[in-house]
Amino acid sequence: MHLAWSSLVLPSLLAGVGAVPAASPAAIAGTYAANVKVVRNGFYPLDVVDQVELSTRSKVEAFLAKKVAAGTNNNCTLENAAVRREWSDLSVAEREDYVKAVQCLMKLPPKAPKDKYPGALSRFDDFVAYHMTHAMELHDNYHLFPAHKHFLWVYEQTLREECGYKGYQPYMNYDRYARDPINSPMFNGNSSSMGGNGEPDPNYKGVSQAGRTPNIIASGGGGGCVKSGPFSDMVVSLGPTSMASYKGLPKNSRSDGTASNPRCLRRDINRNAAMGATADRAYKLLTESKDIDTFYNTLLGTPPPKNDPYPWGIHTAGHYIHAVDPGGDAATSPGDPVFYFHHGALDRLWWIWQMQDPEARLNAVPMVGNIVDHNHGKRQRITDPLKMVIDLEWLSPVKAKLMEAHDQLGSNGGKYCYVYI
Ligand SMILES: *[C@@H]1O[C@H](CO)[C@@H](O)[C@H](O)[C@H]1NC(C)=O
Numbered sequence: 001m002h003l004a005w006s007s008l009v010l011p012s013l014l015a016g017v018g019a020v021p022a023a024s025p026a027a028i029a030g031t032y033a034a035n036v037k038v039v040r041n042g043f044y045p046l047d048v049v050d051q052v053e054l055s056t057r058s059k060v061e062a063f064l065a066k067k068v069a070a071g072t073n074n075n076c077t078l079e080n081a082a083v084r085r086e087w088s089d090l091s092v093a094e095r096e097d098y099v100k101a102v103q104c105l106m107k108l109p110p111k112a113p114k115d116k117y118p119g120a121l122s123r124f125d126d127f128v129a130y131h132m133t134h135a136m137e138l139h140d141n142y143h144l145f146p147a148h149k150h151f152l153w154v155y156e157q158t159l160r161e162e163c164g165y166k167g168y169q170p171y172m173n174y175d176r177y178a179r180d181p182i183n184s185p186m187f188n189g190n191s192s193s194m195g196g197n198g199e200p201d202p203n204y205k206g207v208s209q210a211g212r213t214p215n216i217i218a219s220g221g222g223g224g225c226v227k228s229g230p231f232s233d234m235v236v237s238l239g240p241t242s243m244a245s246y247k248g249l250p251k252n253s254r255s256d257g258t259a260s261n262p263r264c265l266r267r268d269i270n271r272n273a274a275m276g277a278t279a280d281r282a283y284k285l286l287t288e289s290k291d292i293d294t295f296y297n298t299l300l301g302t303p304p305p306k307n308d309p310y311p312w313g314i315h316t317a318g319h320y321i322h323a324v325d326p327g328g329d330a331a332t333s334p335g336d337p338v339f340y341f342h343h344g345a346l347d348r349l350w351w352i353w354q355m356q357d358p359e360a361r362l363n364a365v366p367m368v369g370n371i372v373d374h375n376h377g378k379r380q381r382i383t384d385p386l387k388m389v390i391d392l393e394w395l396s397p398v399k400a401k402l403m404e405a406h407d408q409l410g411s412n413g414g415k416y417c418y419v420y421i
Pocket residue numbers: 074075413414
């Protein structure tokens with residue numbers, strides 16, 4: 001067995017170093033080393049981003065200690081914080097539990113209004129239906145990070161509350177899989193993976209990337225139906241939409257893609273995409289982005305990196321690791337369950353970046369890029385992010401003020417309380 005499991009206790013030099021202000025005893029006890037159980041898969045050495053995360057822990061401790069002292073942590077401490085872990089750091093049994101919970105969600109009845117979203121056939125599809133019909137509000141510069149933070153949290157809650165899942169949403173460390181994604185624990189197609197690659201489809205050429213050099217994420221050789229692993233019998237119903245990167249898909253009878261259009265899950269598990277999300281790139285993103293605008297632009301690959309064979313930006317790279325249908329359709333992308341691993345990874349990077357300097361970065365809002373203001377489909381112009389509320393309608397009664405979803409340690413009335421390791 002090549003996966004040597006090891007339980008690593010944090011280097012003791014990190015324990016308690018974090019300039020914890022003279023605060024309550026709870027804060028002082030709230031160190032990672034004492035409270036956060038770290039189990040790593042010994043097959044993957046810590047990469048440069050993991051090292052940044054490690055070195056940020058003392059800052060997180062100090063940040064939380066301040067909140068405890070101010071009485072604003074809403075009971076969230078490192079003792080009770082949920083721990084979101086990397087997929088391969090879960091045991092095989094834990095991976096299978098996660099897969100079962102997602103399969104359960106795919107069998108539960110939908111809650112989205114049937115007349116408007118007849119293509120939503122399951123509770124899993126509810127998330128796709130929301131994302132595809134609120135794409136503008138979810139992806140403007142104000143919302144991209146916090147709205148996806150809330151979206152993921154609601155998905156995780158739904159897995160736990162409606163499908164009895166005991167764990168938390170895992171994320172994907174692209175660097176672990178980028179060089180050989182098809183044979184990785186995420187995509188090798190065995191029972192503890194998130195499903196395999198699609199069958200070869202010679203008509204599938206890749207995802208075009210106008211304005212970049214190269215200007216296409218060339219196909220990795222897949223593109224057809226996924227025939228191996230837990231999602232090989234999955235029915236994709238919603239979509240495609242006009243945003244689909246592969247045009248050879250069966251058309252949806254509604255122009256917005258909301259009718260039922262049952263078909264297989266298609267994938268092109270793509271090394272050419274994944275190589276644009278390696279740890280060296282994420283490290284530069286974390287350490288060289290002095291402000292949120294730089295962080296936002298770099299993550300999105302704006303302007304296109306020069307002299308880089310994989311100049312996609314991490315956000316794009318991560319999406320197209322599992323391209324085609326629905327993974328390659330920006331509107332319906334949550335219809336491939338790997339979506340949540342990718343956005344978990346982005347949420348982790350944002351959080352590590354914020355925690356370098358919480359004072360300046362926690363509430364920083366990008367003012368670049370796609371500055372459009374939307375409000376729940378009404379398109380009324382609200383220019384003050386402080387007034388924005390994320391309302392996921394049929395997904396959950398729990399709403400979030402936009403700025404609450406900038407913080408995951410005790411914010412939104414204590415509903416968010418989690419760390420990434
Ligand atoms: C914090 O915990 C106390 C004691 O369990 C409880 O009464 C209170 O409602 C909690 N506060 C929040 C914001 O969850």
